[in-house]
Amino acid sequence: MGISKKSSNVCTSLSSSRREPPQIDLARALSQVQSAVKPIKKDAQKNLLKNLNVMLKLKRMSLLAEAQRVKAKKEKLTKKRKTVTIILMCSIGSGRCWY
Numbered sequence: 073m074g075i076s077k078k079s080s081n082v083c084t085s086l087s088s089s090r091r092e093p094p095q096i097d098l099a100r101a102l103s104q105v106q107s108a109v110k111p112i113k114k115d116a117q118k119n120l121l122k123n124l125n126v127m128l129k130l131k132r133m134s135l136l137a138e139a140q141r142v143k144a145k146k147e148k149l150t151k152k153r154k155t156v157t158i159i160l161m162c163s164i165g166s167g168r169c170w171y
């Protein structure tokens with residue numbers, strides 16, 4: 073078949089159809105690729121609802137809102153928890169005595 077520069081010895085009319093790549097400037101090619109690609113993000117975005125420090129930067133009153141949220145949660149938990157009285161403890165314990 074031959075190569076791209078020289079034709080074949082067997083068939084003189086045939087030559088390779090593959091073209092040689094032109095000489096390119098590597099620095100110029102890299103700069104063109106880098107200009108087309110998006111730049112690297114410097115800072116990752118942070119969720120304001122989960123990160124209190126980021127929320128404080130944007131909203132100063134969020135510290136008070138956070139304190140109110142914690143207080144309400146604490147009150148809700150204390151309301152759900154029942155204090156066990158002595159009478160209730162005796163009734164629970166007396167059920168086991170029968171066995």
